[in-house]
Amino acid sequence: MALDRALCPRLQQCSVSHDIAFVGRVLTWKLVAWTLRLVCVYAFLLAFHVPAAPWTVLVVVAAQNVAASVPLLPGNAGTQQAAIGVALAGSASVAEVLGFGVGMQAATAITDLVLGAAALGLVASPCRCDRGSPDPWSQAGLRPAGGRA
Numbered sequence: 001m002a003l004d005r006a007l008c009p010r011l012q013q014c015s016v017s018h019d020i021a022f023v024g025r026v027l028t029w030k031l032v033a034w035t036l037r038l039v040c041v042y043a044f045l046l047a048f049h050v051p052a053a054p055w056t057v058l059v060v061v062a063a064q065n066v067a068a069s070v071p072l073l074p075g076n077a078g079t080q081q082a083a084i085g086v087a088l089a090g091s092a093s094v095a096e097v098l099g100f101g102v103g104m105q106a107a108t109a110i111t112d113l114v115l116g117a118a119a120l121g122l123v124a125s126p127c128r129c130d131r132g133s134p135d136p137w138s139q140a141g142l143r144p145a146g147g148r149a
Helices: 002-014 020-047 054-068 079-087 094-124 136-140
Strands: none
Touching: 020 054, 020 094, 054 079, 079 094
């Protein structure tokens, strides 16, 4: 009982569920992300001539999630294709299913690399402060690491 009283304030500080608007925004974005993922899988199924049906899309996404939970190789190379191959056994040829798995994983990896590099470039770009504005370090009474102000 004493442990419950000691932990309760800590748990309330860590909780985000008290802000219903925040939870609603998070769930909205999560729903958008899952919808886009299902649409992308459907488009890849069509592109690789694998029979595309709502059930097939759900089976592929479930197989991807199972493969992601068993990280045998970096990037789940091979694991994802094996899981998709087992999930789609009998619905398409081995070559179509393997091509689908490899093609979708390659396209996803390339997209992740390009967007990640762009985001890194934006985040890591130096601050170009206006010369006429006061120095933010001196305003705060701080000096940055390296001694420049």
